[in-house]
Amino acid sequence: xxxxxxxxxxxxxxxxxxxxxxxxxxxxxxxxxxxxxxxxxxxxxxxxxxxxxxxxxxxxxxxxxxxxxxxxxxxxxxxxxxxxxxxxxxxxxxxxxxxxxxxxxxxxxxxxxxxxxxxxxxxxxxxxxxxxxxxxxxxxxxxxxxxxxxxxxxxxxxxxxxxxxxxxxxxxxxxxxxxxxxxxxxxxxxxxxxxxxxxxxxxxxxxxxxxxxxxxxxxxxxxxxxxxxxxxxxxxxxxxxxxxxxxxxxxxxxxxxxxxxxxxxxxxxxxxxxxxxxxxxxxxxxxxxxxxxxx
Amino acid sequence: xxxxxxxxxxxxxxxxxxxxxxxxxxxxxxxxxxxxxxxxxxxxxxxxxxxxxxxxxxxxxxxxxxxxxxxxxxxxxxxxxxxxxxxxxxxxxxxxxxxxxxxxxxxxxxxxxxxxxxxxxxxxxxxxxxxxxxxxxxxxxxxxxxxxxxxxxxxxxxxxxxxxxxxxxxxxxxxxxxxxxxxxxxxxxxxxxxxxxxxxxxxxxxxxxxxxxxxxxxxxxxxxxxxxxxxxxxxxxxxxxxxxxxxxxxxxxxxxxxxxxxxxxxxxxxxxxxxxxxxxxxxxxxxxxxxxxxxxxxxxxxxxxxxxxxxxxxxxxxxxxxxxxxxxxxxxxxxxxxxx
Numbered sequence: 001x002x003x004x005x006x007x008x009x010x011x012x013x014x015x016x017x018x019x020x021x022x023x024x025x026x027x028x029x030x031x032x033x034x035x036x037x038x039x040x041x042x043x044x045x046x047x048x049x050x051x052x053x054x055x056x057x058x059x060x061x062x063x064x065x066x067x068x069x070x071x072x073x074x075x076x077x078x079x080x081x082x083x084x085x086x087x088x089x090x091x092x093x094x095x096x097x098x099x100x101x102x103x104x105x106x107x108x109x110x111x112x113x114x115x116x117x118x119x120x121x122x123x124x125x126x127x128x129x130x131x132x133x134x135x136x137x138x139x140x141x142x143x144x145x146x147x148x149x150x151x152x153x154x155x156x157x158x159x160x161x162x163x164x165x166x167x168x169x170x171x172x173x174x175x176x177x178x179x180x181x182x183x184x185x186x187x188x189x190x191x192x193x194x195x196x197x198x199x200x201x202x203x204x205x206x207x208x209x210x211x212x213x214x215x216x217x218x219x220x221x222x223x224x225x226x227x228x229x230x231x232x233x234x235x236x237x238x239x240x241x242x243x244x245x246x247x248x249x250x251x252x253x254x255x256x257x258x259x260x261x262x263x264x265x266x267x268x269x270x271x272x273x274x275x276x277x278x279x280x281x282x283x284x285x286x287x288x289x290x291x292x293x294x295x
Numbered sequence: 296x297x298x299x300x301x302x303x304x305x306x307x308x309x310x311x312x313x314x315x316x317x318x319x320x321x322x323x324x325x326x327x328x329x330x331x332x333x334x335x336x337x338x339x340x341x342x343x344x345x346x347x348x349x350x351x352x353x354x355x356x357x358x359x360x361x362x363x364x365x366x367x368x369x370x371x372x373x374x375x376x377x378x379x380x381x382x383x384x385x386x387x388x389x390x391x392x393x394x395x396x397x398x399x400x401x402x403x404x405x406x407x408x409x410x411x412x413x414x415x416x417x418x419x420x421x422x423x424x425x426x427x428x429x430x431x432x433x434x435x436x437x438x439x440x441x442x443x444x445x446x447x448x449x450x451x452x453x454x455x456x457x458x459x460x461x462x463x464x465x466x467x468x469x470x471x472x473x474x475x476x477x478x479x480x481x482x483x484x485x486x487x488x489x490x491x492x493x494x495x496x497x498x499x500x501x502x503x504x505x506x507x508x509x510x511x512x513x514x515x516x517x518x519x520x521x522x523x524x525x526x527x528x529x530x531x532x533x534x535x536x537x538x539x540x541x542x543x544x545x546x547x548x549x550x551x552x553x554x555x556x557x558x559x560x561x562x563x564x565x566x567x568x569x570x571x572x573x574x575x576x577x578x579x580x581x582x583x584x585x586x587x588x589x590x591x592x593x594x595x596x597x598x599x600x601x602x603x604x605x606x607x608x609x610x611x612x613x614x615x616x617x618x619x620x621x622x623x624x625x626x627x628x629x630x631x632x633x634x635x
Contacts, residue, residue, distance in 0.1 A: 044403045046542075095609045101402050102347045106549060107608040109542050114601025120594025124581075223594070227538055231414040238407050269422030276415040283408050284394035 025153030033207030055212025085205015337515025350409030356536030358517030432531030552614025
């Protein structure tokens with residue numbers, strides 16, 4: 001017991017908590033686009049993490065193989081994944097818009113294989129590293145925080161604010177909010193849902209690209225990297241109340257803390273086990289999500 | 296009815312394969328297809344009622360790993376190990392299934408909860424790498440000198456023995472499918488998948504029916520996992536578990552046909568043959584278009600899988616077998632439930 005309390009109040013534990021907070025920033029950003037798409041179109045893109053991977057590969061390729069500067073590479077990466085998101089809706093989801101939700105989910109599962117296969121064909125299965133390190137910030141002698149994580153944290157905070165302003169102030173934002181409240185009535189009001197869905201998909205894809213920009217700085221890219229981020233992203237969205245962006249944002253921090261704390265006391269995999277078990281348990285206690293208001 | 300003749304004929308052909316000169320690699324493919332067909336049939340038993348689980352990778356891994364671990368650490372024969380693995384899997388299915396059905400977690404929420412289950416089991420296997428070998432995989436130890444052993448359910452270099460086992464369980468899988476298809480549970484579950492509240496109102500025990508079907512489905516999948524392990528003598532979290540395998544199961548069943556008894560088998564034949572043909576014909580070669588732009592052929596199976604899955608879901612949601620059956624009996628009185 002003494003050992004436990006010692007571990008709990010050690011300086012490394014504080015570092016763990018801070019790192020969890022920063023990981024939460026990334027996870028929040030990962031779940032944003034998925035949440036937006038779910039809220040508006042009411043479909044789960046199982047391939048969402050693979051679109052992030054596409055963005056990571058493109059940025060890697062532009063930067064390392066073509067020698068383009070990192071900032072324009074990232075910009076192009078975001079544009080391209082936005083286009084991929086647009087195509088996903090145009091070519092797949094729009095054909096299934098009246099099918100059972102589960103068929104839509106399975107179709108995006110097909111896209112998941114498609115993207116993985118495409119990445120393997122073009123880049124092989126080797127782990128690719130950009131070799132960019134921004135170093136770390138020393139808070140004290142013992143606490144180090146990686147700059148890339150701080151940056152991701154700051155960016156996802158900014159994006160949430162931008163998205164919030166966009167959704168609450170702009171005309172398009174108002175239309176998006178309205179459609180997530182009542183799908184049928186909006187068509188009667190003369191809103192072109194098809195156009196709106198395509199716009200949302202493009203924005204969602206672009207957000208995946210943005211997440212890719214930050215992930216490519218910290219992790220090696222490989223065709224199956226989506227499988228390591230995908231599941232946690234879905235459960236964050238569900239936990240926050242699918243389509244509820246503020247809820248998803250908060251849930252990201254709960255899960256990131258669970259993962260890092262679990263990783264602190266045992267291996268990091270146990271952190272993930274803890275997070276997933278927490279998720280399953282919470283599903284039963286609050287199936288509609290942690291932060292959903294009762295209507 | 297003629298379906299039964301097809302299955303009987305298939306069984307005879309399959310059992311005679313080793314005696315008409317099919318051995319070695321082709322026989323290996325047949326056995327692999329049969330084991331996977333069994334697992335796919337297990338999934339489709341619940342999948343056809345709209346209970347789309349992405350957690351079957353977890354059940355399959357449980358079956359394989361528990362059997363192998365009991366054998367390696369306690370010398371427990373798979374004849375006892377497999378039942379223990381099945382009991383534990385049923386237990387897991389109930390722990391997750393009961394609250395899911397009690398609290399009406401359906402549609403993509405159910406898919407996502409079960410997806411989390413896949414991931415839990417995969418991460419536990421990786422986290423306990425000191426015992427399970429983690430992502431590097433795990434091998435059941437050969438019995439004695441490593442020869443033929445019924446006690447250890449190991450038949451190295453003798454595919455005929457395993458063919459018989461595989462055909463046997465495949466038939467069992469189909470029979471269970473047909474039994475459920477003819478039972479009252481089928482009508483109850485179809486009603487549930489249409490409208491839970493309405494079926495509860497007319498006296499269908501929603502939670503119990505769903506739980507029953509889930510446990511049967513999980514048991515079949517776990518059994519397939521255990522047999523896969525005994526046959527291949529190697530398992531890893533990514534070959535019998537995780538989200539990848541869960542999706543592979545869904546994919547094959549959707550291609551073959553989710554509403555017909557032989558659908559999962561046809562799905563297994565198509566997907567596994569496709570993978571093998573692509574692997575052999577293109578191999579893992581690197582094809583260079585220009586000097587510094589090379590393509591890796593190893594990605595093609597996944598690439599083509601993905602496109603096929605999307606095309607099937609959009610144009611043939613009943614799969615190959617279902618669409619053929621519709622085609623042949625357009626005026627059939629037997630209504631096959633369509634999702635759209």
